[in-house]
Amino acid sequence: MAPKPKSIFLRGAESGAFMGLFLAVMFILMALSLDMPLLGPVSTVMMIAVPFLAYMFLRRSYVKDLGLTKFTELWMEGIVIFACASLIMAVAMLVWMRYIDPMFLNRCLDKAIQVWDQTGNQDLVKMMELVKENNALRDSDVAMETIWGGIFTGSILSMLVALLVQARKVKQNDRI
Secondary structure (H helix, E strand, O other), X not given: OOOOOOOXXXXXXXXXXXXXXXXXXXXXXXXXXXXXXOHHHHHHHHHHHHHHHHHHHHHHHHHHOOOOOOHHHHHHHHHHHHHHHHHHHHHHHHHXXXXXXXXXXXXXXXXXXXXXXXXXXXXXXXXXXHHHHOOOOOHHHHHHHHHHHHHHHHHHHHHHHHHHHHHOOOOHHHOO
8 A cells, every 4th residue: 555645734844844944044143143254155045045945845745746736735835834944943033032142133233223324324223223222123023023924925935936846847757
């Protein structure tokens, strides 16, 4: 008897766990780049790799299903990948901002104020200083925005990636 194929939700959750760890490491490298600028390009390369990882995960599913997976199924799997990944990344961010580097958001605001001050945009500098003074930026808010932003942008990216995955038909030697 042939093994029962995994559902798109299970495949998405499994791939999302890996993607979430990848995004968590990317965030940590980005956070560390405030003090070690050489880590900035590494986290940037990791950001650029995200669509390729999504393609790899969805293509693997498409090939396992012998090219019979519908567009909507691939898209939903991608959404699940990014939903799970966003949750994992948000937890990592929250732990980082709350316990490892509690001054992280203030340091980010200080860097942003420095950059905007150099551009001469004093209105934005004043607004950022006001946000900092009033502690208007909370770690839990940033984590929640990461979840919503990750799911939203991931769903759009998944739609495009699903189209690309289906554009390349499964060949006999592609099958696993």
